Amino acid sequence: MPSEIRQGNISIRTATLDDAEAIVGHRRGMFFDMGYHNEEELNRMIGAFRPWLREKMASAEYLAWVASGGDGTIVAGLGLWLMDWPPHMVGPGSRRGNILNVYTAPSFRRQGIARRLMEAALEWCRTHGIPAVILHASDEGRPLYENLGFAPTNEMRLTIGESK
Numbered sequence: 001m002p003s004e005i006r007q008g009n010i011s012i013r014t015a016t017l018d019d020a021e022a023i024v025g026h027r028r029g030m031f032f033d034m035g036y037h038n039e040e041e042l043n044r045m046i047g048a049f050r051p052w053l054r055e056k057m058a059s060a061e062y063l064a065w066v067a068s069g070g071d072g073t074i075v076a077g078l079g080l081w082l083m084d085w086p087p088h089m090v091g092p093g094s095r096r097g098n099i100l101n102v103y104t105a106p107s108f109r110r111q112g113i114a115r116r117l118m119e120a121a122l123e124w125c126r127t128h129g130i131p132a133v134i135l136h137a138s139d140e141g142r143p144l145y146e147n148l149g150f151a152p153t154n155e156m157r158l159t160i161g162e163s164k
Contacts, residue, residue, distance in 0.1 A: 015064035017057050022074040024050050026103035034138050065120045067113045076104035078117040091131030099135035
């Protein structure tokens, strides 16, 4: 993908470590929008996420794309975590892409920015031989992901230590 794609007043580019705090803010905003409003829990999560993000970006296990408005302010972003994956029936590769931290600032939503970010990440996966991509969809994001070809799978989750 080119280092920057412009469309109208929005440009999309690959993120760098200098963008880490914007990505951290997007993750916080994403969880807040999904109903997690406990400030202490959000701050604890972000405190743990920040060093993880920096480490994964530095090792190129986490790639990201950001969208900027006309003044250069980052208004949206998306991450791609390249996960080591054992041989599997779905996709023969040793890595799997995990899309996460998809976030668009409220005043920039419904303009196709998240779609353009997704298209950039998926094109990167095609170009670099990543045969399978997964994500966890919010209710708001689900229609976009389905439109891009994502399908529900049989994944289940158990959070150890929490009551049922």
